[in-house]
Structures are given as structure tokens and as C-alpha cells.
Amino acid sequence: MQPRLGIGQRLVAHSVPCHTSASPPPPRSRLSGTRTAVSLLPRPPAHPAAASTQPVSGHLGLLPSLELDMASSSATISSLGAQAALVSKPKNHGISGTKASSSISFGLGSSFLGKTASLRASVTTRFAPKAKPVARILPEASYKVAVLGAAGGIGQPLGLLIKMSPLVSELRLYDIANVKGVAADLSHCNTPSQVMDFTGPAELASCLKGVDVVVIPAGVPRKPGMTRDDLFNINAGIVKSLIEAVADNCPEAFIHIISNPVNSTVPIAAEILKQKGVYNPKKLFGVSTLDVVRANTFVAQKKGLKLIDVDVPVVGGHAGITILPLLSKTRPSVTFTDEETEELTKRIQNAGTEVVEAKAGAGSATLSMAYAAARFVESSLRALAGDPDVYECTYVQSELTELPFFASRVKLGKNGVESIISSDLEGLTEYEANALEALKPELKASIEKGIEFAHKQQGAAASV
Template identity: 65%
Template sequence: MRTAMLKSIRSSLQKSSSTAAGRRSYSSESAPERKVAILGAAGGIGQPLSLLMKLNPLVSSLSLYDIAGTPGVAADVSHINTRSEVVGYMGDENLGKALEGADVVIIPAGVPRKPGMTRDDLFNINAGIVKGLCTAITKYCPHALVNMISNPVNSTVPIASEVFKKAGTYDEKRLFGVTTLDVVRAKTFYAGKAKVPVAGVNVPVVGGHAGITILPLFSQATPQANNLSDEEIVALTKRTQDGGTEVVEAKAGKGSATLSMAYAGAIFADACLKGLNGVPDVVECSFVQSNVTELPFFASKVRLGKNGVEEVLGLGALNDYEKQGLEALLPELKSSIEKGIAFANKS
């Protein structure tokens, strides 16, 4: 039973949103050496994310970093009989060693959201953490693909871009805000309401990664369900936007969305690794530097490749409800982006 379960987990991780035949046949036998570093590995997201990345056959070296608790997490995860070698690093003085030679850096570091706390409340603490970690990335692995999970993503991605620009290492193709959890939620909620198998569902989610800036495009969902009313689409949109709050309230003060976020982070990191390794047609939604709207950053479908972002894809046809949602989110997303840039440049 354990073997079957492990195969199932590996299989789900190896499949991103689209699973072209070429991608399905790609195996670890042909995979090059790849180092993945997780910054914040001992936290609520970091621990399950470390487990999931240990299960990924595309990872040859797994570097776990946190300010405390990392040796225990690393020892625990290292006993799992999969390909990657695991090393844990603890404390500021070991951050450079953790990052050296990394191909992909995943950043879930920061404090979690608590009941009554908005994503904006997280800003000052997490912004400072992100700024420090990104400064280290510029020194030790400036060419890594950076997957930003730390909230508020709408601001932390712009912060990272400014840090990288100041250091002369910024490459817009290598910086990603991980919005995959919004896609995961939209797929799950849509499949449940439309009564279709969730494994075959795809729903693009564009905009940002907080509240109304999250815009699921259910008009582009596949398979298309014609049995959903306008009211049901509005409710699905609202639930996708409020998914994080739903979990925070359900955990009653004891945490936020850690397990589902770890899963989403592992899915996106897997897509990045596939892209680096030359797997064709790897497409995921992500918050990246973009010309899709007038804003400098925006989440939409992105084609991943050997250099990170190969192509930022357009929004496609939007219905009237989605056009209204797009207009409504732009001012709020603009404000969050500007707040991140201002924070990065104030000192």
C-alpha cells in the first residue's frame, strides 16, 4: 500500500496543469543534477513542501534552510528513500551555503496569517524577511529561478525585483510569484460544483494573489460546464478569492493554508524543473513581470523553459463578468505593487 501511495504522490507531482504526452514520458533517468533550496523549510508550509520536493525525482540535491529547527526537518526528510540528498542549514551565517549552486529557490519564509489579519497586515514582517533572503540570492545563486510564496505575493515579488535590480542580477524571466494555490482551489471548487472529475479540470487564474486581485476565468475552464448559473459562477469566484480566509477561520487561530500551499508550491517548482530540463509545453499561471496589462507585474499563463519564462501568454477572451473583475482588481494590485517597490527602495 505504501508503494502505491508513493507512486501516486510522485505521479501527481510530475503532472502540472497540462500533461502533454512528451511530459508524461519524461523520467528521472534522463534528468540532470538539480539543486532546489527551500528558505523557510522548518515552517508550516516549509515542512510539507520539503517532504513533497524530496519525493520529486527531478531533484538531486535538496537544501533546507531556516533560522531554527532545520536540522530536525532535514534529518527526518533525509531518511526517505528517494533520489535527492538532503542537507539542512540553520541561521543567517549558513544561508550562503544553503543557496550556493541552487537551480530553483523556493521562498515560503515568513509569518502565517492569523484570524482577523489581512494579507496587508503581514507586510512589514514578511517584506523585511524577503528583502534579506533576496539579497543573499544575488550573492550566492543569482541565476536561480526564484519561486516566491511569502505573502503578500503582490508586494514581495516587486520587492525581490528591486533587490535584484540594485545588485545588477535581475532577470525578469527568473522571478515568479507562486499563485498556483488559486488555480488548485479554482479547479477543486469548479469540479465539485460542475460534477466533473477534478483530475481533468483546468481553470486559468489571473491578476494577483490576494482577495479581489484573484480572478479565476471560469469561462475558459475545461471541460466547459454549461450547467452552472451566473450566480454559481459568482459564488465560485468569491470562494476562490476567499479560500485563504476559509482555511484560517476553519483552523480557528491555529494556522493558515499550509498543506494546500505546500502542494501548490511543489506543483509549480516541478513545472520550473521540467522547463529547465527542456520538457516541452510546460504552462502554469504565475505572477511575473508582464505586458499583459498596464501594470508591471501580473499573473497569467506562462510558458516555462530552459531560461525560466519563455512566453507570457495573454488573457484570452473574457466575458463581461470577468472584464468587470479585471477592471476592479487593477487599482488594488497597482497599489500593492507600488507598496513593495517603495519598501525595497526606502533603505
């Protein structure tokens, strides 16, 4: 049986001496002699790395699998942007961005998402009596992703990161201008996905037809002295027009809203989709992943932890005091003084302003936002591909609190949100409980502002 390979993937088996039932292998430790090697993008094949039975972690999550006792052998498996490792399977408790699998897993690592990041496919090795093992590589690069606002400060690096995903077959880039050059540039990257460009409203429908994931970073960026709410009047209209096109052309797609203020633009999108009769709350997401990325980074720095091991759930919203990192839920378990808790919370809440001020008017947090958005896209694609254990923090319609929208950890599946992790709000510290109550009025006002905008737009359209 031949292995099933994805686009741009190849499996090369090198003949090596091996032991058969007629020639039993000498005593050895588990996994001895089992090695894997990787060829990354256009560079010479890497030296084979000895397999380990220790869990290997990446910036976006763990790379678990099963221990394997197999005869001494050697194979070279090449996959664009891929890195393979045989490791023992740790317990998965729904850590954001992580994967648990009952098969041997390929961590499709890349330079932008970390050594063993979440760009993953699965390899299942089967054994039959006195037969050679058969490797199967799944899934193929078969998903279509559209980026609306692809020529902007977030859109360009985001397009590059998505282009590097082995799960994407088509990357469709849309903007009102200057997108052809971006597409031409990205198309030279020798990764599986085909790059297509679309310019202006007349080509928007063609861009969206048949896509699996739509990512919307379109809008004006923050400038010094601006809050996310200051962006509302401009970005609300942009999101409205784009969501109308999504509703008409790809209503079943996962929709990722990046355009700020996310606390308001997600409710706007929900109302537009309702008006179109295609609203599915399980497939509409506000991308708040950057808050988690920042929380993980700042906590690791403060406590001297390995960044790849740190996971901090962040709940609430995606602006100012509505961002609430639950430091008491940090993994691995770590204690914080009252001063550290307040310092870290405020820094995470104001991290966007920190970048805006550091850039001195030259832009906002475009690169880290693109990184976080790429992580969420990859998690969505893994869920669509059938990965059973994908967890991310995201701003969605929720019954976790009395608010209609709320950011929290969710489990993602083929149909979007499978479940919302309510346990994160249990056993909060006094500081966290007070902060949770304090954020609710501001988040409620932002949600209502978005809903009111959508209703006014509907009324204005009806009166024309």
C-alpha cells in the first residue's frame, strides 16, 4: 500500500539493514535505532535526529504522540516546512493551541511558528505480522483561505505566514488596491498553496466563492493617542460591507474578525449575517489570540519559564480592561504576588498601546498580530481536518456570562465551536473575580454599540 501524500509532499524510503523474524534483533532500549529526518524548504536535507521519548513542545502547542517499539530502521520523510519527531504522548487538558492524537504526529514546523508548532499533519504507522509498516500522511493541503485586507500592515505578513502552511491549497488575497504586487511576491515562495489576487469590490465575490476560512484584517490601523473605539466609525462600515459579501458567497466558511474594535465588529458581523439569514454562531470568531500570545510571553519572561511550556487563558474582550488574563490558571502552575498580578495584567491589557507608542506613529502591532492570526487560522484548519483536540481562546457568542459575546477558551471542531470551556471561570482569585465584574459594563457597551450600528444600517437601507 502506497502512502497518501499531500501537495508538495514526498516520502523517500532508504534501504537499510533490518532484522526479520528469521534474524531476531539484539536487545535494545525502546525506540533505539528509530530515526527521522527532514528536508525543509530549499535547503539540503537535515541530518537525521534521534527519536526521543520525551514530550516536545512548540510555541503554539505541544507535539504529542505514542511510544513506539519497532525494529531498527531508518527513513527520511520530506514535507514542505515539516519537522518530524517520535515522542511520548502527554496528557492533554485543553491547553490553547495544542493537539492530542492517538497516532504518531508530524509537527509541521516552520521558522515563523516555532520548531514544533501547530502546523500539523498526522502519520499513522500500522503493523501486520511479518509485514513492513505502512505510513500514511494526512491531511492533504486542501483548504482555501481568503484574506480580506491583504495589502495592509497585518495582511501582508499574515499572507506570508498562511502561505507557509502545508494545509492550504489556495491563498486568495483581496484588497482595494496594491494587492497584485503582494500576490506576485508571495507566489514565488515554493510552498504548496496557489496565490490568487483580487482587487476592488467587483472581484470580491470571486475571491470568496468556495473558501473554507475568511480572515478580515481590513481597516485603518491605530495611531498614537487612538483607542480601538476611535477606529469604530471607519472600520465598522468596512466590516459591514465585507461580511455582506461573505454572507452572499461563502456563508459556511469560518469567519475570523481582526478589524478593531473586535468587541464591536464581531456583533456587527453577527447582525449582518442574521439579516442575511445565514448566521452560524459556531463559525464567527473574534481573533483575540494576540492577548494569549502576549500573556504567555510576558509571564514566561517574568517567571523565568520556558516559553514553549506556558499557557495563560485570557477571557473577556479584546480591548483595554476587557482583556482579563487568568494568571491563576497559568500552566505550568506558578504563583504570583499581588504586585506581579497587577503589573502583568495591566501590561497585557496595554500591550497594543506599548507597540503604538514604540513605533512613534509609524504603525501598530502588525507583526505580532499577524503571527497570532496565523496561529488561529492554523488551528481552524486543523479542526476542519478532523483534529480532535484543538483549543483556542477566542471572542464568540457565549452563554458563559450574561453578556452575549465573550472571549474564552473553546474547543474547535469541523463545524466550528464544539464547546466553551466554562471551568476557566471557576475558582478565580479575588483580583480576577473583581476584574471580571469590572470589565462587564465596558464590554456590554461595546457589544451594544456594534448591534446598534448594524440595526441603523439596516434601517437606512430599508428607507432608500
